[in-house]
Amino acid sequence: MTMQELAQAVAAGRVQGFEAISLEGGFYVLQVRLAEGLRPVRNEGGQVLHLRSTTQVREVLRDWASLPCELVQHCAHDEICAAHPTAVQPLRVPLSLEPRE
Structure with a gap:
């Protein structure tokens, strides 16, 4: 989904x-x-959009700050090493899209 399609x-x-x-x-x-x-x-070239910080995430989504956003972090070590017999759920933290001063 491009930014235009997202809008x-x-x-x-x-x-x-x-x-x-x-x-x-x-x-x-x-x-x-x-x-x-x-x-x-995705960007206009069809590539998945890669951002360098949560600040960039906020900038990209600033027009839709009223919508909920979650920061999702998977446990790469557990995925690679298969340390758990059951799937480990990713960490999910609410991320405010309001601009930071």
Whole structure:
């Protein structure tokens, strides 16, 4: 979903919220939560949008600060080493999209 498609989906009331997925190396990718599931936010070239900070996440989503956003961080060590016999749920923390002073 491009930023233009995202704006149209928000205007149509289809967007339930956002997820900022924390990746190893200090990157974040955005997913849009829709009734039909999650969709990644892509740049105009079709590549998944990579952001360098939560500040950038806030800047990209500033027009939709009223929608909920969660910072999601998976446990990479447990995923790689398969340390748990059951799936480990990712850490989910509410992320305010209000601009920081």
